[in-house]
Structure formats: C-alpha cells, structure tokens
Amino acid sequence: MIETPVSKPDVNVLLEAFQHFEKNAKKLETAYLKMQDDFQKVNIELDAKNNFLSQILQNLTNSVVAVDSNGIITGFNQAAEKLTGHSMTDVVGLPYHQILGSDVAEEQSLLYTLTSGIHIAEQEKAIPHKDGYAVPVSFSTCLLEDGHGKLLGALEVLRDLSEVKRMQEEIQRSKTLAALGEMSAAVAHEIRNPLGAIGGFVTLLERDLENQPQQLDLVRKIIASLSSLNKIVSNLLLYTRPLALQLQQVDLADHVGQVMDFVTIGLRDNSVRFEKTFPAAPVTMNVDPEKLNQVLINLLQNAVQAITGPGVVTVSISEKIIEGREKLFLRGIRQDRIVYIDIEDTGKGIKEEDIGKLFNPFFTTRVDGNGLGLSIVKKIVELHGGEITLRSEVGKGTVFTVALPA
Numbered sequence: 001m002i003e004t005p006v007s008k009p010d011v012n013v014l015l016e017a018f019q020h021f022e023k024n025a026k027k028l029e030t031a032y033l034k035m036q037d038d039f040q041k042v043n044i045e046l047d048a049k050n051n052f053l054s055q056i057l058q059n060l061t062n063s064v065v066a067v068d069s070n071g072i073i074t075g076f077n078q079a080a081e082k083l084t085g086h087s088m089t090d091v092v093g094l095p096y097h098q099i100l101g102s103d104v105a106e107e108q109s110l111l112y113t114l115t116s117g118i119h120i121a122e123q124e125k126a127i128p129h130k131d132g133y134a135v136p137v138s139f140s141t142c143l144l145e146d147g148h149g150k151l152l153g154a155l156e157v158l159r160d161l162s163e164v165k166r167m168q169e170e171i172q173r174s175k176t177l178a179a180l181g182e183m184s185a186a187v188a189h190e191i192r193n194p195l196g197a198i199g200g201f202v203t204l205l206e207r208d209l210e211n212q213p214q215q216l217d218l219v220r221k222i223i224a225s226l227s228s229l230n231k232i233v234s235n236l237l238l239y240t241r242p243l244a245l246q247l248q249q250v251d252l253a254d255h256v257g258q259v260m261d262f263v264t265i266g267l268r269d270n271s272v273r274f275e276k277t278f279p280a281a282p283v284t285m286n287v288d289p290e291k292l293n294q295v296l297i298n299l300l301q302n303a304v305q306a307i308t309g310p311g312v313v314t315v316s317i318s319e320k321i322i323e324g325r326e327k328l329f330l331r332g333i334r335q336d337r338i339v340y341i342d343i344e345d346t347g348k349g350i351k352e353e354d355i356g357k358l359f360n361p362f363f364t365t366r367v368d369g370n371g372l373g374l375s376i377v378k379k380i381v382e383l384h385g386g387e388i389t390l391r392s393e394v395g396k397g398t399v400f401t402v403a404l405p406a
C-alpha cells in the first residue's frame, strides 16, 4: 500500500475549509428556519385576509358574480344565490352564459366586458331566475387583472330592483287612481240627483198604472234598472269618498262566522260549501266592523262567483305573534302581532295577466260585474293599516289573504 503523505499545512487548509462550511451551513439553516417561520406567518395572514374578504363578499347585500377568462363562473356570493335561486355549489364551474346570459342582450352580459374590456356602471336589465321569471336588477361590471395586467376574468355586481319597481308601479297606480277617483266622484254626484228625480217620477207612474199590468211590468223593469244604477253610484261614492274608520273591539272569529252565515243564506244554490278553520281561542282586535263586513262580503261573493258547479270556500283565521328577536313587518311598519284571514276557493282561478289589474276600479271579467268590489276591499284593508295579497292558479282556485295589524 502506498501512503500519500499529507503535509501539515494541507490539513490546516482542509480544517479551515470545513469549519467555514460548517459555519455557513449553520447560517443557512437559521435562514431556512426563519424563512419557514415567515412563510407560515404570511400564510396565516393570507388566510385571515382571505377569510375577511370572503366574509365581506358573503355578507354584501349586493350580488357578486365572478368569472374566469373563459367565462366560467368562479365566484357567487349569498346575495347572488338569493337573487337567482341557484346555489353557489351548483353554478361554480358552469358557463356564465348558461346561468345569467340567456334572455339577456349581448352587451348587457358579463361576457361582453370580458371580450371587449368595456366596464359597465349601474345599468338596468332583467336576469332569469331559476324558477323561470325575470328579476329586474341594476348591474355594474369590470375586468379582473393581476398585478402585471394579466387578465384573470371579470366581475359583476348586481342589485335587486324588484321592490323599487313594485313601489314605482304602486305610486303610479295610486296617482292614476286618485285622478280617477276625483273624476268618478264628480260624475257620481252629477248622476245621483237626476237619478233620484227619475226614481220619484217612475214611482208615481207605477201608482197610476196599477190597472194596466202590461205597462206596469215595463215600469217595474225601469225601477229595477234604476236600483242597480243607484247601487253603482253609491259604490262609486263609497270608493272615492274619504273613509273614516269607527274602530271597535270585536272577536274576529265570531264576526267572520256571522258574515259567512249571512252570505250562505244568500247563495242561490247549495253546490258551494263554506268551511271554517278558526283558532279555538277568541281573536280579539280593533276593527271597523261595518267596513270589515264589506271586505268579507265582497271576497266571499267573488269566491262563490268564481266557482261553477260544486266547490268549497274555506275561510281561515290565523295569527302571528313575534317571538324572541324576530321582527314582523306589515307594509313596512313593525308589528307585534298580525292577524290573517284567508279566503280560499276552488274556483276557476285568475289569469296571470289579470292579477295586476284586479284591484283597479272598474276592472271586471263578469258580465254583470262593476269591478268596484276589490278596489273598495283594498281601500278598507289599507285604511286599517293592513294588506291584501293573493295567490291563484287557473283551473284550481284562488286564495285572498287579508293581513291586519292587531
């Protein structure tokens, strides 16, 4: 074996190099540990930031929809779920076009911003709800880019305008109604006097014609027509005259029951059955009993008239009392207790296009109708601080719900 002798200075150099290496390795390790530590800190910070942002996003009352550069949905917050009826898990990964693009003009789609780069600010459109109807919204769009200007996708913020639109329509409607009301009141007044005079003369004529049955028959027909004209005029005046309530404490179940009995007696045939679903305990509240009668009689008569052949009219009374921290609202006003009267019929139902006109004075689909019933009903209910709503299905029936603050 040949030994290569190592000279002393060589060993020293080696030793020195090794020590140097060890020192640097130590430094490196410390640096590495520090980096790992920093990395973890950044990660935690990032998580917190992400959490914070997604909390904000989820709790926004505005809907937010994000797509990637291919137009595939990547973000969908809770408000967007509520607005569209779709759940976030169902739509993330689907093309935007499939969910929010159908029935929407091309330049109102988020994909337009994605391809053209044009941002849209606060414009209006209607988007399709999952259940098929259109929801009016205002919307804004913008592109999403990373720090270096690379396109990541696009973002759309939507605001539900249904309530705003409904209120606009309501305001428009009440303006029209006010004008109409003034005119009808004037006309009704003008008609009432000559009508009274005609009535007087015809009654005299009736007396004179006692021995002439043929003519008497004609005169009686005139009297009958006069009486129906009178009814229309009084209804008109009732509708247009400012109503004042005379409140009284009543047991609602008792009261509604009596009105039902009254209407039952007037039924021409007995193919329509009346049913009651009333709570066992009395439901006392302050109402104007006379005016409430008008509401009930009108609604019950409409229900009966909607039924051809055998059918059922069910009247239910129920109430809602706030529990715990729950809040109850009726026409925007907070309530402690609301009483509901449902009048449900198994009649022919109401066509979708008629529902909006139902409460307008003179809207009728019946040959002998005058179209004032529901407008008076609405007026009385609203005077009580209440609200009337309905659900209807053609061929199945209709439910009118009167909600009254109690």
Ligand SMILES: Nc1ncnc2c1ncn2[C@@H]1O[C@H](COP(=O)(O)OP(=O)(O)O)[C@@H](O)[C@H]1O
Residues within 6 Å of the ligand: 298, 302, 303, 306, 345, 347, 348, 349, 350, 358, 363, 364, 365, 366, 368, 369, 370, 371, 372, 373, 374, 375, 398
């Ligand atoms: N329960 C109901 N079922 C079906 N249609 C109804 C019902 N109630 C009201 N309607 C519709 O609303 C219209 C207006 O009702 P109303 O104001 O009471 O006037 P009228 O009874 O004189 O027609 C009716 O002509 C009818 O078309």
Ligand SMILES: [Mg+2]
Residues within 6 Å of the ligand: 298, 301, 302, 369, 373, 374
């Ligand atoms: Mg009617």
